[in-house]
Amino acid sequence: MSSLNRISKNVIIVGDLNVKHPNWGCTSMHHKGRLLVEWLENSDKYAIQNHGMKISLRSDTTIDLVLTTPTISLSHCGTLSYTELNNVLSTQQSGSIPHLSTLTRVNHLMEQLTQSLRHNSLSVVVYIDFLQAFDMLWHPGLILKLQHLHCPYAYLFWIVNYFQDRITTIDYQGHLSDQIVITRGAPQGSCFEPKVYIVNLFDLPQIFEYTRKVHLYVDDLALLYSPSIYLEYIKQTDEIQTRINNDMVKLEQYADNNHQPVNKNKMEFVVYH
Numbered sequence: 001m002s003s004l005n006r007i008s009k010n011v012i013i014v015g016d017l018n019v020k021h022p023n024w025g026c027t028s029m030h031h032k033g034r035l036l037v038e039w040l041e042n043s044d045k046y047a048i049q050n051h052g053m054k055i056s057l058r059s060d061t062t063i064d065l066v067l068t069t070p071t072i073s074l075s076h077c078g079t080l081s082y083t084e085l086n087n088v089l090s091t092q093q094s095g096s097i098p099h100l101s102t103l104t105r106v107n108h109l110m111e112q113l114t115q116s117l118r119h120n121s122l123s124v125v126v127y128i129d130f131l132q133a134f135d136m137l138w139h140p141g142l143i144l145k146l147q148h149l150h151c152p153y154a155y156l157f158w159i160v161n162y163f164q165d166r167i168t169t170i171d172y173q174g175h176l177s178d179q180i181v182i183t184r185g186a187p188q189g190s191c192f193e194p195k196v197y198i199v200n201l202f203d204l205p206q207i208f209e210y211t212r213k214v215h216l217y218v219d220d221l222a223l224l225y226s227p228s229i230y231l232e233y234i235k236q237t238d239e240i241q242t243r244i245n246n247d248m249v250k251l252e253q254y255a256d257n258n259h260q261p262v263n264k265n266k267m268e269f270v271v272y273h
Contacts, residue, residue, distance in 0.1 A: 031167075089198060092205040095218030096194035105217045109224065112213060113272060116226035121233060122273040124225040124240050128251070129266040133219035134197055135185040138259040139163045142200045149202075159196075162187075184259075194218055200258070207250045209243060223247060 022029060089097060094105035109125070116123040130136070146156055166187070170177040186193040198218060205214040213224040225243055227236030255262050 090202050090205050090216065092211065092214045093198050093201070093216040093218075095198055095216065095220075096191075097198075102217055105215050105222075109215045109222055112224055112226075116224070117272060119229045120227055120236065122227070122236070122240075122271055124244065125270050125272065126223045126225070126244060126247075127266075127268040127270065128221040128223070129263045130219045130221075130255075131261045131263040133260070134188065134193060136260055137184060137186045137197060137200060139184065141258050142196065145200060145203070162192075204254065207254050208247050 094100040094102070094108075113123055113125065143156060143160060146159070166182040167179045168182055169179055186196050198216075201216065201219075204216065204221070205211045208214050208223065213226070215222040215224070223244075225240045227239050231239060251262065
């Protein structure tokens with residue numbers, strides 16, 4: 001919040017703040033809620049309970065807040081609209097994007113596969129899954145990518161603050177663990193979680209040889225391989241094998257650079273003929 005104040009003295013924050021306090025109709029209070037109330041009491045800002053906007057998919061109470069000054073000068077931290085207005089998201093991605101769905105991506109893949117089989121004796125699709133995708137989100141890498149995308153600093157400061165000082169406690173049959181500092185992952189339960197994850201993968205399709213045959217739905221990846229119609233069958237299989245091997249090397253390098261490992265146990269290699 002101090003970072004936001006350096007950008008604008010009059011700030012509106014609407015998002016998954018994940019703060020609980022009786023002042024906002026919550027049945028309980030936790031550490032963040034207490035700190036936020038103390039911060040508000042010592043600042044010139046006040047809290048307005050926001051009943052007209054539901055952002056969290058998990059809770060109706062943890063995010064219903066607008067923080068503002070009496071004279072409003074909007075510094076809107078709308079990362080969702082930023083990604084849409086600036087064409088940040090890849091056209092190969094259909095997850096968590098308005099008017100697109102799983103069916104959109106499946107239909108596109110099936111159309112390409114059908115066209116390929118009209119002219120070839122076989123086609124191959126490699127299905128790939130990332131290991132604990134949302135939980136493995138690497139925060140420094142995400143911030144660096146957003147900087148390269150010229151994301152406004154107001155948004156960057158908001159996101160950095162959003163990820164900072166996150167802790168969790170495990171409750172097992174009434175026994176509480178020590179507090180665990182969370183340094184990776186996207187906070188679960190809000191619409192921000194899938195959006196920030198797909199933004200983090202915006203550059204993934206570009207590492208492959210044929211980007212138009214890359215299909216993404218959030219963290220699920222499918223790669224279609226169609227051989228050249230001018231080659232004999234044995235040479236077609238050799239060509240596909242070479243292309244797959246090259247792409248897998250690139251994918252492994254990408255996964256290492258982004259600290260996002262591939263779940264090799266869930267990878268599938270399917271031959272259609």
